[in-house]
Amino acid sequence: xxxxxxxxxxxxxxxxxxxxxxxxxxxxxxxxxxxxxxxxxxxxxxxxxxxxxxxxxxxxxxxxxxxxxxxxxxxxxxxxxxxxxxxxxxxxxxxxxxxxxxxxxxxxxxxxxxxxxxxxxxxxxxxxxxxxxxxxxxxxxxxxxxxxxxxxxxxxxxxxxxxxxxxxxxxxxxxxxxxxxxxxxxxxxxxxxxxxxxxxxxxxxxxxxxxxxxxxxxxxxxxxxxxxxxxxxxxxxxxxxxxxxxxxxxxxxxxxxxxxxxxxxxxxxxxxxxxxxxxxxxxxxxxxxxxxxxxxxxxxxxxxxxxxxxxxxxxxxxxxxxxxxxxxxxxxxxxx
Amino acid sequence: xxxxxxxxxxxxxxxxxxxxxxxxxxxxxxxxxxxxxxxxxxxxxxxxxxxxxxxxxxxxxxxxxxxxxxxxxxxxxxxxxxxxxxxxxxxxxxxxxxxxxxxxxxxxxxxxxxxxxxxxxxxxxxxxxxxxxxxxxxxxxxxxxxxxxxxxxxxxxxxxxxxxxxxxxxxxxxxxxxxxxxxxxxxxxxxxxxxxxxxxxxxxxxxxxxxxxxxxxxxxxxxxxxxxxxxxxxxxxxxxxxxxxxxxxxxxxxxxxxxxxxxxxxxxxxxxxxxxxxxxxxxxxxxxxxxxxxxxxxxxxxx
Numbered sequence: 001x002x003x004x005x006x007x008x009x010x011x012x013x014x015x016x017x018x019x020x021x022x023x024x025x026x027x028x029x030x031x032x033x034x035x036x037x038x039x040x041x042x043x044x045x046x047x048x049x050x051x052x053x054x055x056x057x058x059x060x061x062x063x064x065x066x067x068x069x070x071x072x073x074x075x076x077x078x079x080x081x082x083x084x085x086x087x088x089x090x091x092x093x094x095x096x097x098x099x100x101x102x103x104x105x106x107x108x109x110x111x112x113x114x115x116x117x118x119x120x121x122x123x124x125x126x127x128x129x130x131x132x133x134x135x136x137x138x139x140x141x142x143x144x145x146x147x148x149x150x151x152x153x154x155x156x157x158x159x160x161x162x163x164x165x166x167x168x169x170x171x172x173x174x175x176x177x178x179x180x181x182x183x184x185x186x187x188x189x190x191x192x193x194x195x196x197x198x199x200x201x202x203x204x205x206x207x208x209x210x211x212x213x214x215x216x217x218x219x220x221x222x223x224x225x226x227x228x229x230x231x232x233x234x235x236x237x238x239x240x241x242x243x244x245x246x247x248x249x250x251x252x253x254x255x256x257x258x259x260x261x262x263x264x265x266x267x268x269x270x271x272x273x274x275x276x277x278x279x280x281x282x283x284x285x286x287x288x289x290x291x292x293x294x295x296x297x298x299x300x301x302x303x304x305x306x307x308x309x310x311x312x313x314x315x316x317x318x319x320x321x322x323x324x325x326x327x328x329x330x331x332x333x334x335x336x
Numbered sequence: 337x338x339x340x341x342x343x344x345x346x347x348x349x350x351x352x353x354x355x356x357x358x359x360x361x362x363x364x365x366x367x368x369x370x371x372x373x374x375x376x377x378x379x380x381x382x383x384x385x386x387x388x389x390x391x392x393x394x395x396x397x398x399x400x401x402x403x404x405x406x407x408x409x410x411x412x413x414x415x416x417x418x419x420x421x422x423x424x425x426x427x428x429x430x431x432x433x434x435x436x437x438x439x440x441x442x443x444x445x446x447x448x449x450x451x452x453x454x455x456x457x458x459x460x461x462x463x464x465x466x467x468x469x470x471x472x473x474x475x476x477x478x479x480x481x482x483x484x485x486x487x488x489x490x491x492x493x494x495x496x497x498x499x500x501x502x503x504x505x506x507x508x509x510x511x512x513x514x515x516x517x518x519x520x521x522x523x524x525x526x527x528x529x530x531x532x533x534x535x536x537x538x539x540x541x542x543x544x545x546x547x548x549x550x551x552x553x554x555x556x557x558x559x560x561x562x563x564x565x566x567x568x569x570x571x572x573x574x575x576x577x578x579x580x581x582x583x584x585x586x587x588x589x590x591x592x593x594x595x596x597x598x599x600x601x602x603x604x605x606x607x608x609x610x611x612x613x614x615x616x617x618x619x620x621x622x623x624x625x626x627x628x629x630x631x632x633x634x635x636x637x638x639x
Contacts, residue, residue: 031555033502035366088395118395183419216419216446257449257502324368332390332417335426 002204002254008197010250011243019246026249026277029256036326039281040313041089041121042082043263045290046070046109048302050095052162054148056190056226058304059095061162065302068290069100075112081293083116085285085313088329090117091144093304096125096164103131107138114139118333121184125163126173132180139334142184143177145170146222150202151194158193171206178214183332185210185217186261191239191247192226200247204254220259220281223247224305225266241270245277252278264309271309275325285313344578349545351523352439352471352492354410358383359540360570361525363550364401365391365416366502367559374404376553376563385409386441386548388416389431402436412473414441421460428465440465441495442474451501455482459489466490475527478512483520494520495548497528498539502551504531507538517543533562533569540573541580 002010010022047069048059058065070078082090092109094101106124113120121142122135132143149155152167159165174185187207189199207219225239239247244266251260262271262279264286271282286309287293289301311319320327348355362382367373377385385405392413393400405411413431418424421444428440442465444457453475459482462474471492476482478496486494496513499505506529507513517524523545530536536547547570556562592599 032504032551035551035554036368037366183417211449215449218448257451321369326368328391330391330393330395333394333430335423335430 002201002250004197004201007201007204007250011197011200011246014242019242022246022249022253023277026252029252030276030278030280033256034280036324037328037331038275038279038320038325039089039328039331040087040284040316041091041119041281042085042087042283042313043091043093043123043286043288044078044082045093045288045292045304046075046105047094047097047101048290048304049097049100050162051098052096052164053160054162054164055158055160056193058302066300068296069094069105070109070291070295072108072112074291074295075109077295078291078293079113079116082285086317086329087285087313088117089119089121089281089331091121091123091142091283093123094125096162098125098163101125103127103134106135110135110138110140114334118330120334121186123186126170127176129176129179132177132182136181136183140182141332141334142186143174143182144186144188144222145173145177146186146188146190146224147171147203147206148190149194150189150199150206154194174206174210175213178210178217183216183218184220186220186222186259188222188224188261190224190226191244196239196243196247200250204251207255207258218259219255220261221251221255222261222263223251224263244270245274248274248278264307265305267308268311272319272323275320275323282316284311284316344575346574346578349523351473356383356410356546358567358570359546359574360536360567361385361412361527361546361548362553362563363548364388364405364554365550366554368554370401370404372554372559373401375560377405377409379560380553380563380567382563382567383409384412386412386414386550387436389413389427389434389436390417392434392436394434410439411437412439412441413437414443414475415461416443416445418442418444418461419446420444420454421457421464424457424461425464428461428470429468432470438469439471440473442472453477453497455479458482459485462486462491463489473525478509478516480512480515480519483516483522487520487522491522493523493525493545495525495527498526498535499529501528503529504552505529506531506535510538510542513539513544514542530566533565536566537569537573537576540570541576543577546570 049067050059050061053061090113110120119141121144122140123144155167174187177185189203259280260278262282264283286307288303288305292301317327348357349359358381360380360382361384364373364385364387413436415424415427418427424442424444432438442458442461444454444461445451446454455476458474458476462472465472466489473493473495474486474491475495483494496516499508525546525548526539526544527548530549531552539547549566553559553562
């Protein structure tokens, strides 16, 4: 296993040759284990109510934005729109509020989503094992939960209040989901919060521990990079494009079969160049505001983060085919 | 000089009453596009393909992968994604309900790091599905006990892995596959890990009945060329296997071909003076007619 020192050295080496070497090896492995398949998904925000104060997030509890939560009819409206674009793999998101979006609300949302999508994942507040179990039985295939940073001091600095400020509870969330039978778990770090090499190594250790204990789960990793948000001047530790690409490539090399997710935080140009170097699942036609697809006009939307790649699903599919990749809409279906 | 027709005629491989002249089976995952797949199918002449139900676009957003598979090709849906027998059974039933036939490759993998199959759950799934009338081709780690259980469970073949899926490492499990070939009376289809046509030939030369490959073809620079190469290699390996088996005199005792003449009164006695005519003795030095009998009875009966 690559040591923290080796990871640091690899990321620090900004030479053209070393970067190209990493990319070539990542390309070879991605092709060998995934062929040309790139799975497509879209996020759909159900609610931006949040009781946690995470200084980097547009939804944080101290941010003065209009709070909204979708009704069941609005869920149908939003989901129907996204489903018409061809998306079959939906990621439902909420802020972190146990009161406003309890388990019952999430089950309602999943029940609606099952009518439109074949694969349903949730990125919501961490829950208990029995709650994940109920969701799994109800039709949830995946859980996404990012530790954000594994640097405890930094974690405390940026997660000032609310349940998210509990580092250990969050750390144990993937395990609770796995125990409940959830088949796909996405983990990740928010690049720019703390030292990238340290967080990367810690994430790898976290994943290795999970793989050993719960080998049947399909794991994937995400590497969102900090983006500016409304109402906050946030000093980030800047992960530039070279480092970002090397993180993706190194992850592919060290974990040949693990999925790598790539969201629309990144620009079209960069996303296109990353195809084939590691990512196995990318979002398309995204909107990161509650009701942003059909309910709220653009000028009234409060996105969780700004989107750089605004291309539609159809455009992304065309680009993938032009570059000789195979866009995959359905990679799993809940079978009763 | 062009290669002439095979010197030995081979019977087709029979699985569940279907005859397969081509012993190369193709996996359809990992192709960059559907036309690569279609061309690979055509170039190889493969008569059986496997498709993951998880990837079949039942909702018809894009061109369905199945539209590129000729109607007379046997379609075998695989239960990729199933972590236990229950999930495999559900997937199989859905495949049949969706009109994709009842040939199922049972693939039960509760290990996303190595993609090693769970033999125990595979036996369970096979037992249930065979009773429900499915033609079950279970993917397994080459273990003799498991294979015996799969026979009892009603499997149509046994599909031992050569090495880890997608690894291109070849026949890492060669010695254990040989045991299956010797001891199991079902067709042995080597599946997973074959990275080159020569590895496929090796599998056939040692007596496997068929080979399935996916990664090495789908991820090649010219998939159709590799598909054809695999198909030719499988045929070559098969011919080598058939050709290597010793021929047998049609009147000899197969249990003692070399010394049967000492004990068998039907054998012509050794002439004391080769070439001298004597009553009912054959002329010494003549060669009795031979009939080809391969070492393994499966070779000509096609079982």
